[in-house]
Amino acid sequence: MADSSRMTRTIIYWGVALSIVIPLLRPIGFTTEVSSQVRDVYDFIEAMPENSPVIMSFDYEPATLAELDPMAEAMLKHLFRKNARVMGMTLLPGGVGLAENLLRQEAAAANMEYGHNWLFLGYVPDGTAAMLRMGENVAMVFPTDQYGTPLDSFPMMRGVKNYRHIGLVICYSSTAMPQLWAQYAHDRYGAAVAVGATAVEAVRLYPYHDSGQMVGFLGGLKGAAEYETLIESPGDGIRGMDAQTISHVFIVVMIILGNVGYAASTWRSKGAPSGRTHAPVA
Amino acid sequence: MFRRTIPTILAFVVGVFMIVQFFVPHPVLQTLYNMVLDWKQVVFGCVLIVGTLTLVRHHAVRIRFRKQGYGYSVIALVSLFAMVLAGAVWGIEKGPYPWLFDYVQIPGQATMFSLLGFFIATAAYRSFRARNVTATLLLLSGVIVMLGRVPAGEHIAVAGVSLSDLATWILDYPNNAAKRGILIGVGLGMTSTALKIIIGIERSYLGKGD
Amino acid sequence: MHPSPDPGIWLAAILTLAGFSFLWRDNPFFKVMEHMLVGVSAGYYLVQYAYSALYKKLYVPLVVQGNLLFAGCAILGLMVFARLFPKRSWLSRYPVAFYVAAGAGYSIPSTIQARVVKQMQVTMVNFLDQGSVIAVISGFLLFLGVVTVLLYFFFSAEHRGVLGAASKIGIVTLMIGFGASFGYTVMSRITLLIGRFQFLLGDWLGFL
Structure with a gap:
């Protein structure tokens, strides 16, 4: 029994690995449809005036960078094309290195100057208090940028005091942080909030989009692929969609096989109690 | 009294104040509200530092009493102090501090969580x-x-x-x-x-x- | 195949493979990687906490800008460290009480506003005014779903009769919702794996 279970597990592990590796090495080139949640974010940024100040909060850690980095990268490309003034920040300490890497990479690619077009404010502890305090005065939450320069010495911070002067707040997160941004930055101070969330978190955001508490949201790698499609700049999102598709199909096939096995074992032992919680392990 | 009652009264006063300020935007209340938010962030930062120091103590105790697998605790503490030293000596912008983040922390954390991809596939098949x-x-x-x-x-x-x-x-x-x-x-x-x-x-x- | 010449990439690849070795079974390579990760992460966090909380949020306003209001939070912050000394650990209750109560205080009106009132408001729209028949039915199902899910969580009366039937619709709605959550969770976890394979095959081995 244990050997058979181990064997099944090994087969599934190899199946998952191959269903990812093969499409990465031999891309199929699936195209993706754009959802209304993603299009709303894109349209909002398109409609923003040139040079609008935007807060980008990289509220994620390396654990989920595979999902969130591609969408942050795509949106940064879009924002720099629109000459937005991007203020990067993070409410998680592990987000510092990720935000720095991405901001530097995209700013260099778009020839954007530090202090004029973009800024990195760094990490601040206690997310909810920071969200509320920024509604009063951003410089009180971040007296200096990440590298110790006072905030008011940057040209791009002129005329920017709180959310009233910010065109859009974008939060990338794998936690409940987007809901808190909507609750505190939008509902209390009226900031426009857009979200890039891991797929796990995105499924909880539909009510917030429906109620207008969020401009829209990007969910998981699919969200990144949709945004890359909109800005016509293929990245890791579109490149990963083939592997995502094939591995999903593999898992669905596994679920079907599991249920066929379950139905067969139930049919063989009709007298077995029906209320058990676990089917026999394969 | 100083150990339980006064902290409970403090909680009551601060909590009620934070509710009231939501409905009464008087400048004095606004100043106090901003002060509470600033203080709260510093207090939380200190709580996080204490939490990390507790982790250090946990591994130090394992090493001191030679508990089973204490060698791994040595690795954890050496890595921790190396990172702190890197940040303190070479700064947080360049040098070994961001390098260790890029090449140890990023792949480590990303790999740990990516294992869930395998586990969720077997869980889907079995349950x-x-x-x-x-x-x-x-x-x-x-x-x-x-x-x-x-x-x-x-x-x-x-x-x-x-x-x-x-x-x-x-x-x-x-x-x-x-x-x-x-x-x-x-x-x-x-x-x-x-x-x-x-x-x-x-x-x-x-x-x-x- | 063009493997990366960067030693950092090689270290990251070795750590990734050490992490994957857990799929075979728990082993010393995995344990070394795991403890190294714990140490490096804790060290990284400790520096960020100290820099952001003690330097940027305390030293700069109090010493550089001369804002004496921050002296109070310096004392509260110091009291947190009493937690490390068992005989004086009760002192840490003051900053903890302050922190917890302040958060509880501002969350009450905001939570009611954002999670209850706003969501109830958007549920009570006229779903008959939706344009197409499918949209009207969908709108009605959305309304019915929210109401019955709430009724399912109403435990002050026995779930029989009308309440029993309503809570059954609530369960159906919840199950479809949980199914969607499961589908998205699979999507999430697989993406994380794709990220690692993209690193191994692309950044490290140069296949992509």
Whole structure:
């Protein structure tokens, strides 16, 4: 029994690995449809005036960078094309290195100057208090940028005091942080909030989009692929969609096989109690 | 009195003040409100530092008493101090501090979480069963969303409706209804817990003992 | 195949493979990687906490800008460290009480506003005014779903009769919602794996 279970597990592990590796090495080139949640974010940024100040909060850690980095990268490309003034920040300490890497990479690619077009404010502890305090005065939450320069010495911070002067707040997160941004930055101070969330978190955001508490949201790698499609700049999102598709199909096939096995074992032992919680392990 | 009663009174005063300031935007209250928010951030930062120091103590105790596998604790502490030293000596912008983050922390954390991809596949095979009507609904909804939210779903149709459209409908309506119902329920639950904290019914945050 | 010449990439690849070795079974390579990760992460966090909380949020306003209001939070912050000394650990209750109560205080009106009132408001729209028959039915199902999910969580009366039937619709709605969550969770976890394979095959081995 244990050997058979181990064997099944090994087969599934190899199946998952191959269903990812093969499409990465031999891309199929699936195209993706754009959802209304993603299009709303894109349209909002398109409609923003040139040079609008935007807060980008990289509220994620390396654990989920595979999902969130591609969408942050795509949106940064879009924002720099629109000459937005991007203020990067993070409410998680592990987000510092990720935000720095991405901001530097995209700013260099778009020839954007530090202090004029973009800024990195760094990490601040206690997310909810920071969200509320920024509604009063951003410089009180971040007296200096990440590298110790006072905030008011940057040209791009002129005329920017709180959310009233910010065109859009974008939060990338794998936690409940987007809901808190909507609750505190939008509902209390009226900031426009857009979200890039891991797929796990995105499924909880539909009510917030429906109620207008969020401009829209990007969910998981699919969200990144949709945004890359909109800005016509293929990245890791579109490149990963083939592997995502094939591995999903593999898992669905596994679920079907599991249920066929379950139905067969139930049919063989009709007298077995029906209320058990676990089917026999394969 | 100093150990439990006064902290409870402090909680009551601060909690009530933070509720009142929401409805009364007087400049004096506004100044106090901003002060509380600033203080709260510093206090939380100190709590996080203490939490990390507790981790150091945990591993130091394992090493001191030569507990089984204490060699791994040596690795953890050496890595920790190396990182702190790197940040303190070479700074946080350049040098070994961001290098260790890029080449140890990023791959390490990303790999740990990526293992869940394998585990969720085996879990789906072993436990995702159509045992009864509700379990079947859960299974069907899961499978439709899994296929409908990747490009394959746009090419597979059931009764003339593509899986992609079906997944979008599930997410926009039944899923939205379920999440909204939970959201309202959780909102009420959070509010009652917060009230309990302020009026002193819930005091577990003070810890045990005197 | 063009493997990376960067030693950092090689270190990251070795750590990734050590992490994957857990799929075979728990082993010393995995344990070394795990403890190294714990140490490096804790060290990284400790520096960030100290820099952001003690330097940027305390030293700069109090010493550089001369804002004496921050002296109070310096004292509260210091009291947190009493937690490390068992005989004086009760002192840490003051900052903890302050922190927890302040959060509870501002969350009450905001939570009611954002999670309860706003969500109830958007549920009570006229779903008959939706344009198409499918949209009207969908709108009605959304309304019915929210109401029945709430009724399912109403435990002050026995779930029989009308309440029993309503709570059954609530369960159905919840199950479809949980199914969607499961589908998205699979999507999430697989993406994380894709990220690692993209690193191994692309950044490290140069296949992509």
